[in-house]
């Protein structure tokens with residue numbers, strides 16, 4: 001963090017503090033997208049198109065988080081996290097791919113799914129408040145440039161929370177080296193039925209009723225799918241480059257997020273990216289010795305919970321198992337052409 005950037009952070013700190021207290025919502029992702037993808041990779045199907053649909057579904061429970069400031073956005077995000085069973089129920093009439101994407105979706109939920117260990121009750125660390133919450137409380141005071149930014153407490157904690165999730169997502173590369181490619185392939189392979197599943201599950205639940213709910217949900221899903229493609233792409237690179245690319249994405253999203261509450265950071269994207277990348281590296285240092293234990297225990301926990309709630313993986317037709325390598329090869333070719 002250079003001195004010019006720090007001075008600018010301090011100068012605007014008081015204004016941000018005032019705005020932040022008035023406008024900042026309490027909203028969190030819990031685990032990051034690559035962590036959810038890794039967990040789903042280890043649950044249910046172990047390879048092939050069913051596995052890729054499970055991976056996509058596991059990430060996609062956060063689809064509505066990105067509707068910053070959009071009417072019904074927060075309501076849809078809450079419905080997905082706390083009433084995920086509606087998607088599983090809607091999927092029961094569907095084919096194997098629809099049920100696989102719904103199985104992954106269920107693995108993420110905040111009531112008894114993976115998010116539970118992130119911000120309610122950790123199984124290895126943060127047993128009283130959740131792994132990510134505990135790490136956030138440790139990291140926030142230790143990263144000096146954050147204090148220099150002068151953000152109000154809830155804002156600083158929210159940013160720190162998201163940085164911890166991103167840091168763990170980068171660390172997931174060490175457990176699952178091809179996680180970036182799997183995420184990219186998942187965005188290409190997810191069943192076309194998935195957006196309709198979200199509409200069926202959540203459009204009727206909106207209060208007050210919203211006649212254009214379907215187009216809002218379709219739009220949000222398309223945006224999320226594209227976002228995850230590039231998230232996966234960042235994670236195909238070695239750690240240093242991955243951190244830089246994810247920090248750049250984070251900077252864009254953070255600016256949009258803040259702007260939806262009337263907060264405009266007087267910093268360039270390069271300055272924000274610089275701040276975020278240093279922060280992600282600190283988060284990785286803080287989590288690197290215990291994240292794997294927490295994730296392994298979370299996988300076992302979610303596996304048990306899914307069984308207990310009658311959510312089981314879907315057997316895939318044998319012909320598709322044979323086709324899987326061809327489909328993956330196709331995905332790889334699409335990626336090579338686009339990159």
Ligand SMILES: [Zn+2]
Nearest residue numbers: 029030062115
């Ligand atoms: Zn979530």
